[in-house]
Amino acid sequence: xxxxxxxxxxxxxxxxxxxxxxxxxxLDLDFNxxxxxxxxxxxxxxxxxxLDLDFNxxxxxxxxxxxxxxxxxxLYLHTNxxxxxxxxLIEMxxxxxLDLDRNxxxxxxxxxxxxxxxxxxLDLWDNxxxxxxxxxxxxxxxxxxLDLDRNxxxxxxxxxxxxxxxxxxLDLYDNxxxxxxxxxxxxxxxxxxLYLNINxxxxxxxxxxxxxxxxxxLDLDRNxxxxxxxxxxxxxxxxxxLYLHTNxxxxxxxxxxxxxxxxxxLYLHINxxxxxxxxxxxxxxxxxxLYLNTNxxxxxxxxxxxxxxxxxxLDLGDNxxxxxxxxxxxxxxxxxxLDLDRNxxxxxxxxxxxxxxxY
Numbered sequence: 031x032x033x034x035x036x037x038x039x040x041x042x043x044x045x046x047x048x049x050x051x052x053x054x055x056x057l058d059l060d061f062n063x064x065x066x067x068x069x070x071x072x073x074x075x076x077x078x079x080x081l082d083l084d085f086n087x088x089x090x091x092x093x094x095x096x097x098x099x100x101x102x103x104x105l106y107l108h109t110n111x112x113x114x115x116x117x118x119l120i121e122m123x124x125x126x127x128l129d130l131d132r133n134x135x136x137x138x139x140x141x142x143x144x145x146x147x148x149x150x151x152l153d154l155w156d157n158x159x160x161x162x163x164x165x166x167x168x169x170x171x172x173x174x175x176l177d178l179d180r181n182x183x184x185x186x187x188x189x190x191x192x193x194x195x196x197x198x199x200l201d202l203y204d205n206x207x208x209x210x211x212x213x214x215x216x217x218x219x220x221x222x223x224l225y226l227n228i229n230x231x232x233x234x235x236x237x238x239x240x241x242x243x244x245x246x247x248l249d250l251d252r253n254x255x256x257x258x259x260x261x262x263x264x265x266x267x268x269x270x271x272l273y274l275h276t277n278x279x280x281x282x283x284x285x286x287x288x289x290x291x292x293x294x295x296l297y298l299h300i301n302x303x304x305x306x307x308x309x310x311x312x313x314x315x316x317x318x319x320l321y322l323n324t325n326x327x328x329x330x331x332x333x334x335x336x337x338x339x340x341x342x343x344l345d346l347g348d349n350x351x352x353x354x355x356x357x358x359x360x361x362x363x364x365x366x367x368l369d370l371d372r373n374x375x376x377x378x379x380x381x382x383x384x385x386x387x388x389y
Contacts, residue, residue, distance in 0.1 A: 037061045049074040060084040060106065067091070068107075073098040082106040084129070092117050092130075100124065108132050108153065120145050131155040131177065138162075139183075144169035151175040155201065159183060163202075168193035179203035179225065186210070187226075192217035203249065204228040211250075216241035227251045227273060234258070235274075240265040247271040251297065255279060264289040275321065276300040283322075288313025299323045299345065306330070307346075312337035323347040323369065330354070331370075336361035343367040351375060360385040 040059065043066030055077050064086040072081070073095025081099070084106045091114030092107065100121050108131040115137040119125065125146050135157040143152070144166025150173060159181040168190025174197055183205040191200070192214025198221060207229040216238025222245060231253040239248070240262025248266070251273040258281030259274070269290050275297040282305030283298070294316050303325040312334025318341055327349040336358025342365060351373040360382025368386070
């Protein structure tokens, strides 16, 4: 039995009489204007496999009785005004999908989360969750999506996170996570998206990051990461987005950076990078944004930069670059942002720069 009333502007509350629908397997009320709380009687719907209350104006807490729904596979409560804690879910061994994001839940992540052996998606972003990520997270062997961003999570990343071999997305953006990136992260062979930005992560980028052969996006910006860019990063041939800016990274740009053939966005600005811009940069034919500003880069602008025909933004400002502006810069037919200020560049402006449609 299905009850689906999504997208039809229902108002009012969910009545307690919902308990009388004993054969109900799907209850879908998303994208309405439902108010009030989730009635505890919903726990009596023993055959329910899908409960979708997304995008409403539901308040109050998640009733503990929801944990009695042992047949439930999909629980969607995101984008409401739900408060309180996460009830015990230990009986919900069939749960595939737990989506509670964009509420006002104030709780820690319970260690019993590891008992949800069928869980494939865990989405708790944009709440007020505190405490640490429990080591039991490593027991979720079926998990492929873990999104905890925009909370107040503290502590370190547990090494057990490396046990999530099916994980494609790991999003811990905008928390208060400390410590180093565990080397076990290299075990996430299916990972495509890694967001660790806006935390308080220290230490170096582990060389094991180069083992993430499926990775397309790596966001480590706005942390306190030190050390150099590991040469193993060049092994990430599928990488499109590399954000390492606003850290304390030292050393040089890897000479073989041209091996990142899929790269579109390279953000290395606001670090302490030294050395020259490698000529291999010209091999990044898909590159659109290149931000190297606010470092300690020396040497000249390599002529190979003119090979980046897809580039729209080039910022080399606030470095110690010398020499002249290469005439090849006029070959950047897609460029609309060029910043070379606060350097020691000499010579005249090449006439070829007039070929650019900067604005």
